[in-house]
């Protein structure tokens with residue numbers, strides 16, 4: 573089994589694409605870049621857009637450029653109850669237990685976000701650490717099939733997900749979705765360690781087999797030989813197919829004056845993903861809840 577390589581994912585672009593930065597508007601060069609990103613989102617599932625041509629832009633222009641490019645790939649969807657479509661990713665002060673993972677400086681296990689595509693823009697890298705990690709879902713599946721074939725079927729079963737800390741309540745606070753799914757011959761994946769493990773409770777404890785399946789899944793996603801490690805610099809962006817690629821990051825330490833700052837978009841693709849109904853329901857429930865709340869407030 574081999575991991576992703578940078579050369580498979582990189583999208584170079586024409587200087588003319590930078591000219592649209594202040595307004596984030598479309599242009600032939602931006603359209604060409606969007607098409608290159610879409611091609612890599614299909615295979616291998618990750619697009620890396622190097623930011624070396626963008627580093628002189630102000631934060632505001634860089635952000636507008638990123639958001640404009642995201643809009644060429646589909647519709648931006650709210651990521652929280654506040655309805656934000658561009659979310660700041662940075663370590664916040666406070667009790668880690670009350671913060672989401674992206675609001676801390678701790679490492680994040682490999683996982684998928686909600687939405688078809690997630691995109692991250694680096695405004696300022698960490699002083700130390702904070703390297704982004706990526707692995708293809710297919711790689712994880714095939715590795716588990718090679719080392720623990722008896723566990724593979726478990727991931728295709730319906731799993732309970734506790735999504736209470738995403739702000740969902742009532743019957744929406746628990747979703748049912750497999751971890752792996754095959755639809756029309758295509759493998760898809762959804763993974764979130766906290767959501768799966770915290771769904772186990774007195775009424776519905778996780779079985780020893782389920783716990784082992786989670787342990788093995790996470791052990792495989794920690795394998796350095798299977799991961800692409802990429803340190804984003806200012807202006808760099810990464811675009812991830814949430815159905816075929818998992819992402820995470822290493823812990824980081826900030827320098828006082830320039831903390832690690834990223835921005836994130838979640839995108840509903842203009843080309844609907846070819847995934848099974850259980851996965852579509854999973855996303856639709858979370859994202860529709862945010863959209864409803866946002867419009868109602």
Ligand SMILES: [Fe+2]
Nearest residue numbers: 683684685819
């Ligand atoms: Fe994420």
